[in-house]
Amino acid sequence: MIYLDSAATSFHKPEAVADAVYNAIRHMGNSGRGGHTASLSAARVIYGTRKKIANLFGVSDPAQVVFTANSTQSLNMTIQGLFHAGDHVITTAMEHNSVLRPLYRKEQQEGVSLSILPCDACGTVRYDLLEEYLQPNTKGIVCTHASNVTGNMVDIVRIGAFCKKHNLYFVVDASQTAGVFSIDMEQMGIDVLCFTGHKSLMGPQGTGGLCLQKEITLPCFCVGGSGVQSYRKIHPEEMPTHLEAGTLNGHGIAGLSAALDWITETGMDNIRAQEQKHMRMFYEAVRQIPQIKIYGDFSQSERAPIVTLNIGDNPAEEVCDALAERYDIATRGGAHCAPLMHQHFQTETQGAVRFSFSYFNTEEEIQTAIQAVREIAEEWT
Amino acid sequence: MIYLDSAATSFHKPEAVADAVYNAIRHMGNSGRGGHTASLSAARVIYGTRKKIANLFGVSDPAQVVFTANSTQSLNMTIQGLFHAGDHVITTAMEHNSVLRPLYRKEQQEGVSLSILPCDACGTVRYDLLEEYLQPNTKGIVCTHASNVTGNMVDIVRIGAFCKKHNLYFVVDASQTAGVFSIDMEQMGIDVLCFTGHKSLMGPQGTGGLCLQKEITLPCFCVGGSGVQSYRKIHPEEMPTHLEAGTLNGHGIAGLSAALDWITETGMDNIRAQEQKHMRMFYEAVRQIPQIKIYGDFSQSERAPIVTLNIGDNPAEEVCDALAERYDIATRGGAHCAPLMHQHFQTETQGAVRFSFSYFNTEEEIQTAIQAVREIAEEWT
Numbered sequence: 001m002i003y004l005d006s007a008a009t010s011f012h013k014p015e016a017v018a019d020a021v022y023n024a025i026r027h028m029g030n031s032g033r034g035g036h037t038a039s040l041s042a043a044r045v046i047y048g049t050r051k052k053i054a055n056l057f058g059v060s061d062p063a064q065v066v067f068t069a070n071s072t073q074s075l076n077m078t079i080q081g082l083f084h085a086g087d088h089v090i091t092t093a094m095e096h097n098s099v100l101r102p103l104y105r106k107e108q109q110e111g112v113s114l115s116i117l118p119c120d121a122c123g124t125v126r127y128d129l130l131e132e133y134l135q136p137n138t139k140g141i142v143c144t145h146a147s148n149v150t151g152n153m154v155d156i157v158r159i160g161a162f163c164k165k166h167n168l169y170f171v172v173d174a175s176q177t178a179g180v181f182s183i184d185m186e187q188m189g190i191d192v193l194c195f196t197g198h199k200s201l202m203g204p205q206g207t208g209g210l211c212l213q214k215e216i217t218l219p220c221f222c223v224g225g226s227g228v229q230s231y232r233k234i235h236p237e238e239m240p241t242h243l244e245a246g247t248l249n250g251h252g253i254a255g256l257s258a259a260l261d262w263i264t265e266t267g268m269d270n271i272r273a274q275e276q277k278h279m280r281m282f283y284e285a286v287r288q289i290p291q292i293k294i295y296g297d298f299s300q301s302e303r304a305p306i307v308t309l310n311i312g313d314n315p316a317e318e319v320c321d322a323l324a325e326r327y328d329i330a331t332r333g334g335a336h337c338a339p340l341m342h343q344h345f346q347t348e349t350q351g352a353v354r355f356s357f358s359y360f361n362t363e364e365e366i367q368t369a370i371q372a373v374r375e376i377a378e379e380w381t
Numbered sequence: 382m383i384y385l386d387s388a389a390t391s392f393h394k395p396e397a398v399a400d401a402v403y404n405a406i407r408h409m410g411n412s413g414r415g416g417h418t419a420s421l422s423a424a425r426v427i428y429g430t431r432k433k434i435a436n437l438f439g440v441s442d443p444a445q446v447v448f449t450a451n452s453t454q455s456l457n458m459t460i461q462g463l464f465h466a467g468d469h470v471i472t473t474a475m476e477h478n479s480v481l482r483p484l485y486r487k488e489q490q491e492g493v494s495l496s497i498l499p500c501d502a503c504g505t506v507r508y509d510l511l512e513e514y515l516q517p518n519t520k521g522i523v524c525t526h527a528s529n530v531t532g533n534m535v536d537i538v539r540i541g542a543f544c545k546k547h548n549l550y551f552v553v554d555a556s557q558t559a560g561v562f563s564i565d566m567e568q569m570g571i572d573v574l575c576f577t578g579h580k581s582l583m584g585p586q587g588t589g590g591l592c593l594q595k596e597i598t599l600p601c602f603c604v605g606g607s608g609v610q611s612y613r614k615i616h617p618e619e620m621p622t623h624l625e626a627g628t629l630n631g632h633g634i635a636g637l638s639a640a641l642d643w644i645t646e647t648g649m650d651n652i653r654a655q656e657q658k659h660m661r662m663f664y665e666a667v668r669q670i671p672q673i674k675i676y677g678d679f680s681q682s683e684r685a686p687i688v689t690l691n692i693g694d695n696p697a698e699e700v701c702d703a704l705a706e707r708y709d710i711a712t713r714g715g716a717h718c719a720p721l722m723h724q725h726f727q728t729e730t731q732g733a734v735r736f737s738f739s740y741f742n743t744e745e746e747i748q749t750a751i752q753a754v755r756e757i758a759e760e761w762t
Contacts, residue, residue, distance in 0.1 A: 001418055009411035009628065011419055018406040025399040025585055025636070029711065030390035033718075035701055036711035037382055038392055069450040069587065072605035072627025098605030098627055104614045105604055198628060204406055206450065206587040206630025223486055224453035224479030230716035231729065233485045246453025246479055247390065247579060249587025252633065255406070320416055330410065330417035335611035348612065 007356035014262035024254035032227035049257040058184035071196035072098040074210040081218035085111035087139035093340040122297035140169030145177040149341040150296030151306030160189030203256035275305035278357035291381040305357040312381035316351030388737035395643035405635035413608035430638040439565035452577035453479040455591040462599035466492035468520035474721040503678035521550030526558040530722040531677030532687030541570030584637035656686035659738035672762035686738040693762035697732030
């Protein structure tokens, strides 16, 4: 199989990841639930991984790193906790449902008002409208670092500065960029960064988390067993326990740790360069094919390694089926959980075919994919 | 290491579990996020595991099985969704903080009133007080199937019948019993069963879930990406997607699936018999040792495989340290996240030493543990 769906989840992972999880399952106890070797080694792995994540995102204290099951949970916890009745929140039309739906729910159920920054013709957010959208009760901006549909990157530094100037919370969804694009929360003015472990971080499913600046406090999301302070009726206030309840996915975190080591050893710049190369090779070739329509801003010098397109009027899901069945190429068709992007491009009915590239793809695979698109386009248009 | 802390997490797991997770990491895509082989195989594994869980707990439709990260999350979702201002809820002094803290929070923040059934001298809930605790606005009972401190089992059938008679929700925390003790939700009148994957189910950390009777609806907990119905502003209403958002821990669920197969092949009765045997052997020996105080009802014909004790006045954590450092025996001291049990036994300061047994322990290990307790008791009392 030629796997070109890394934006959904990483398929080829560094070998050390599966090894690390295997070994953890064989040797790890329950972190913070005992003073014996198995429990202590679990605690060490988990603490060590917090440190690696803290380093990766430019926060000083590992206690600012909270583990969750996935990015969606991180975003729910953050949006749930930061915004309240009477607040106004700005988000964008580039967002994934994991940002949109928690915000819609806040709007519907709790009297939070919501503004959605539209995009330009290429699908990049209209920064020029930020001032216009600002209101006296605007509390924060929640946005993605890169669109999972177009790959367009958001100028985080620009929005971070805007938030700083107007004293707004800045929440960033780094699902498509963590581990590939450099993110420094301090420098970029990010208050809460939500990330997932199983996409560009190359870790296992069931891992993810959030990083919070020290001055940000969120109310508990889940409460329960904390390993310490068992006699208090309320869940501990100390971070990160405050935002974690019950047994952590220590096995998964061990795998995430191995993935982070691999990223450090391989070098984020090298990983990114390789992925950009695959994306550009694919883009430059398919854009020449008649009847191909590509969605996104390819004038950006760096983008998430995604090329989303349509072949004539053909429903995207049919193209994806053909790619899978005839060429054994994995892609993703449909709406990609990003309804406003498809409304923007008027692809709600047709959907779109997303190709997303990994460090582990080969040039040969890219060429095969290009040829496949060419052949399908010839037959179907 | 002699691992006698299975109540915290399973340490020796069936070999197939680590293998299954390893293979899943190497081959699995993101379930419900694509029509290609990797995504479809992920969907198949996940659906198959839902079926196994449904069978295990006696529910007819796999869609009634919801996956979460752990039991604590399941209990939070359930308690959050079922009970509202003006409701009265009954729970017990046997509970873990994963039941107590969500209920205390409801009490504090939302005007739910809470009654806690006390225990008798042996630490078993006072069933005789149920009628007295019942109020006109009682909405449900939330309780454990077995105490993680004493191992005492709760008569689920009896409480289920009481709930049925008075039209109350019945929520059971099966963290210590799933996969070892037979649980039939229909027969026992259980409305929501919360379970964790990494304890008696022998699966990996980061897995767990809840089973709901068809007529029970909970509001969404997290909302976000759902793979389907992307254009709706609200998260899907169909189960189980309604209660799952974002990428599932497919890798962990693959491991849980292998664990469930092992339980079926080995036979739940065989597993339980072996664990009861270890527990009885240990209990019968240590009860003879002077200055040993044991907490729990050993007249129950079947109990969770736990023996919790103290040696004279010695702080439990010091005994656990000695067991770990001198004998390489893993146990758990302290409060076990079950404050009311320790308040009941007046062990808040001393804590207690919990030994919990697994199918994979050997007779030799039990004998070594008995001897270790004997030696420490001789030296320290």
